[in-house]
Amino acid sequence: GAVVSQHPSWVICKSGTSxxxxxxxxxxxxxxxxxxxxxxxxxxxxxxxxxxxxxATYEQGVEKDKFLINHASLTLSTLTVTSxxxxxxxxxxxxxxxxxxxxxxQFFGPGTRLTVL
Amino acid sequence: xxxxxxxxxxxxxSEGASxxxxxxxxxxxxxxxxxxxxxxxxxxxxxxxxFSGDTLVQGIKGFEAxxxxxxxxxxxxxxxxxxxxxxxxxxxxxLPSNDYKLSFGAGTxxxxxx
Numbered sequence: 699g700a701v702v703s704q705h706p707s708w709v710i711c712k713s714g715t716s717x718x719x720x721x722x723x724x725x726x727x728x729x730x731x732x733x734x735x736x737x738x739x740x741x742x743x744x745x746x747x748x749x750x751x752x753x754a755t756y757e758q759g760v761e762k763d764k765f766l767i768n769h770a771s772l773t774l775s776t777l778t779v780t781s782x783x784x785x786x787x788x789x790x791x792x793x794x795x796x797x798x799x800x801x802x803x804q805f806f807g808p809g810t811r812l813t814v815l
Numbered sequence: 816x817x818x819x820x821x822x823x824x825x826x827x828x829s830e831g832a833s834x835x836x837x838x839x840x841x842x843x844x845x846x847x848x849x850x851x852x853x854x855x856x857x858x859x860x861x862x863x864x865x866f867s868g869d870t871l872v873q874g875i876k877g878f879e880a881x882x883x884x885x886x887x888x889x890x891x892x893x894x895x896x897x898x899x900x901x902x903x904x905x906x907x908x909x910l911p912s913n914d915y916k917l918s919f920g921a922g923t924x925x926x927x928x929x
Binding site: 702704732739740741742744747789791793800801802803804806807808809811 | 905
């Protein structure tokens with residue numbers, strides 16, 4: 699159990715367009731979902747934390763108007779990269795914590811590769 | 816400053832040889848400790864975790880890690896590596912005081928030669 703999926707697995711878009719990435723917990727209810735970005739050959743950097751039905755909490759330096767996060771249900775969170783530019787090209791990974799899980803253990807999705815032309 | 820350090824950026828090891836990846840942390844309290852593996856273009860897979868208790872932790876794929884409080888370390892080991900172990904390895908910590916948010920080390924790339 700504790701499977702997290704992401705869709706799409708990769709996306710290419712033109713500069714100036716918006717892209718939506720979905721993160722789903724397939725077999726459990728996720729109390730909290732996290733969004734990370736990872737540049738090539740680098741570590742994961744936490745972007746924001748989202749809880750179902752409330753506004754996301756963004757980490758310092760992350761533009762909340764650029765990276766819109768919606769957590770509409772206990773199994774779905776979406777990240778929308780608005781007016782994407784080439785510098786937004788990155789690997790975006792989500793994770794989720796399972797309701798009732800001790801220590802808020804995070805289960806990771808497979809990631810979404812975003813390329814902005 | 817609070818941090819997670821993986822001193823080795825890249826390690827090359829022969830297939831069948833042993834592997835040890837280092838991880839040190841700098842926090843006021845003992846954090847929860849994790850090791851993740853990431854294959855190219857993939858998400859993260861949890862290898863093992865330490866919350867409390869026995870300081871030698873067994874994980875998946877034949878990996879183990881030992882928590883040493885005196886050295887603030889949580890090194891990952893595998894007695895005999897397989898070519899499929901070539902990947903990126905991340906050490907991560909979480910603190911209850913920080914809502915268990917994960918902080919990752921910079922990662923260690925493991926290359927396995929035949």
